Amino acid sequence: MLHWLRHYRRDWLAGDIGAGVVVAMMMIPQGLAYALVAGLPPVTGLYASIVPAICYALIGTSMTQSVGPMAIVSLMTASALAPLAAQGSGLYGVLAGQLAFMVGTVLLLCGLLRVGFLANFFSRPVMSGFTTGATILIAWGQLPALFGAALPGLHWPSAMLGVGALVLLVVLRSGMAPALVRMGVLPSRAAVAAKLAPMFVLLGGMLLVELAGLRELGVATAGDVPGGLPGLNLATSHSHWGALLQPALLIAFIVFLVSMSGAQVLAQKRQEKLDSNRELLALGAANVGSALSGGFPVTGSLSRSAVNFAAGAATPLASTLSAVLIAAALVAPTGWLSLLPLPVLAATIIVAVVQLMEFDTLRTAWRYDRSDALALLATLAGVLAAGIQEGVVIGVVLSMGTLIWRASRPHIAVLGRIAGTEHFRNIERYPAETVPGLLIMRIDANLFFGNVEAVSARMEEEIASRPGTRDLVLVMSAVNSIDTTALLGLAEWNETLDRRGIRLHLAEVKGPVMDRLKTSDVGSRLTGNIYLSTAMASDELARG
Numbered sequence: 016m017l018h019w020l021r022h023y024r025r026d027w028l029a030g031d032i033g034a035g036v037v038v039a040m041m042m043i044p045q046g047l048a049y050a051l052v053a054g055l056p057p058v059t060g061l062y063a064s065i066v067p068a069i070c071y072a073l074i075g076t077s078m079t080q081s082v083g084p085m086a087i088v089s090l091m092t093a094s095a096l097a098p099l100a101a102q103g104s105g106l107y108g109v110l111a112g113q114l115a116f117m118v119g120t121v122l123l124l125c126g127l128l129r130v131g132f133l134a135n136f137f138s139r140p141v142m143s144g145f146t147t148g149a150t151i152l153i154a155w156g157q158l159p160a161l162f163g164a165a166l167p168g169l170h171w172p173s174a175m176l177g178v179g180a181l182v183l184l185v186v187l188r189s190g191m192a193p194a195l196v197r198m199g200v201l202p203s204r205a206a207v208a209a210k211l212a213p214m215f216v217l218l219g220g221m222l223l224v225e226l227a228g229l230r231e232l233g234v235a236t237a238g239d240v241p242g243g244l245p246g247l248n249l250a251t252s253h254s255h256w257g258a259l260l261q262p263a264l265l266i267a268f269i270v271f272l273v274s275m276s277g278a279q280v281l282a283q284k285r286q287e288k289l290d291s292n293r294e295l296l297a298l299g300a301a302n303v304g305s306a307l308s309g310g311f312p313v314t315g316s317l318s319r320s321a322v323n324f325a326a327g328a329a330t331p332l333a334s335t336l337s338a339v340l341i342a343a344a345l346v347a348p349t350g351w352l353s354l355l356p357l358p359v360l361a362a363t364i365i366v367a368v369v370q371l372m373e374f375d376t377l378r379t380a381w382r383y384d385r386s387d388a389l390a391l392l393a394t395l396a397g398v399l400a401a402g403i404q405e406g407v408v409i410g411v412v413l414s415m416g417t418l419i420w421r422a423s424r425p426h427i428a429v430l431g432r433i434a435g436t437e438h439f440r441n442i443e444r445y446p447a448e449t450v451p452g453l454l455i456m457r458i459d460a461n462l463f464f465g466n467v468e469a470v471s472a473r474m475e476e477e478i479a480s481r482p483g484t485r486d487l488v489l490v491m492s493a494v495n496s497i498d499t500t501a502l503l504g505l506a507e508w509n510e511t512l513d514r515r516g517i518r519l520h521l522a523e524v525k526g527p528v529m530d531r532l533k534t535s536d537v538g539s540r541l542t543g544n545i546y547l548s549t550a551m552a553s554d555e556l557a558r559g
Contacts, residue, residue, distance in 0.1 A: 030327030035336025063310030072331035095262030119302030131291030148398025177358030274315030425460030
């Protein structure tokens with residue numbers, strides 16, 4: 016905060032104030048809604064929108080990130096707490112705060128240990144599969160509230176209100192911005208106004224509840240919302256620390272992943288650079304702050320952050336102002352919030368989370384890389400069939416498994432010379448010339464324990480298909496490292512080929528790799544030579 020306050024400019028103030036007001040209007044219905052997704056009283060979502068935002072503003076490196084309740088994290092919270100306590104019980108609320116504290120502690124430790132790079136091991140298709148699965152679960156879970164009865168039942172007044180709100184939200188989301196533009200409103204302002212459609216629909220639903228007497232007809236509402244700011248929450252359940260550890264680790268991972276993915280998009284637009292380890296510390300502080308103020312796990316929201324950016328936010332002062340306005344709403348009389356109809360709130364949740372589905376990612380992956388597409392579908396199926404936490408584990412395992420599988424099967428090309436040049440290319444792609452008795456192979460990957468056998472098998476295959484091979488040249492231009500297993504494998508290849516009358520040569524070895532080879536005796540025991548370029552190796556060996 017000291018950094019951006021020290022460089023604050025007067026012309027930023029109007030944008031920060033405007034964005035703060037707009038995001039506060041957006042966060043109030045979202046906070047109430049996502050608290051219900053987490054299985055908590057609606058007011059808890061407002062508690063989780065105040066202190067976390069201020070904590071992030073103190074430490075975070077994104078100028079437009081909006082931190083608070085978010086649908087997927089709320090669902091993961093409900094999934095983690097459901098086996099431990101009944102929704103609505105005092106223990107459930109205590110465990111929600113305890114879980115947020117543990118999530119925050121994990122993130123703080125990761126920030127101190129500087130392990131922000133770990134988020135890179137969750138691939139985009141797998142993340143898309145997880146998000147889509149979680150979105151389906153959230154939307155399905157809101158259907159009883161939307162229809163006013165447990166499925167397949169139906170409470171007609173609730174269903175008419177909920178479905179009507181759902182249709183109106185869809186129409187406003189798609190048609191409101193173009194209509195405003197046709198009326199002369201600037202496109203940026205029209206887009207922000209369209210984002211506020213849930214607030215307008217909720218206010219309309221509250222008016223209907225009051226004027227049409229819908230509560231007397233059985234339409235459920237939010238009920239009494241306690242006024243006043245949240246107090247200091249230090250309650251914990253000592254017998255549940257162990258049970259909450261695994262969910263806390265998984266939620267912390269998703270909190271960082273979701274937050275960073277949204278923050279990076281906006282940082283690129285603003286030509287800013289994020290510090291992933293500082294982001295871990297900021298998110299950790301936000302979750303600890305949420306725990307101490309009666310909230311639940313929170314993260315950066317892509318939708319709210321995008322609105323914050325579009326509304327003109329230049330610094331975290333906008334998010335701080337949003338938190339102050341939400342606090343002011345709690346200090347003021349809160350009786351009006353008791354009119355909030357749950358069917359309309361369920362409609363806003365469904366419309367909001369459906370936007371998170373990424374079917375474009377599936378189509379792209381299916382055309383470009385079927386293994387990524389299958390990983391996406393497997394993660395989606397895992398979330399739907401096994402549960403949200405299990406889906407996270409499946410996603411991580413698939414991401415790491417895909418990485419290892421690809422690394423263990425490196426691309427290897429047999430090279431030949433392009434006539435009249437010193438360029439060597441894959442003979443399967445170019446009309447390249449080869450020299451009898453000389454086999455040149457380029458390894459397009461680092462050499463490590465996981466791919467040594469695959470490289471060895473390919474070498475044997477190519478040698479067997481070319482009787483009379485006297486020299487084998489391994490082009491190492493794409494090899495950035497060789498681990499101990501691969502080094503020992505290189506020594507074994509050298510000895511095995513020597514017994515068969517074939518010399519092993521290396522070409523285009525990178526400096527760092529060459530430095531490591533010099534510390535071993537493999538280079539000195541090589542039956543062939545180490546060449547600066549493939550052309551030099553080919554010219555010398557072709558002459559015999």
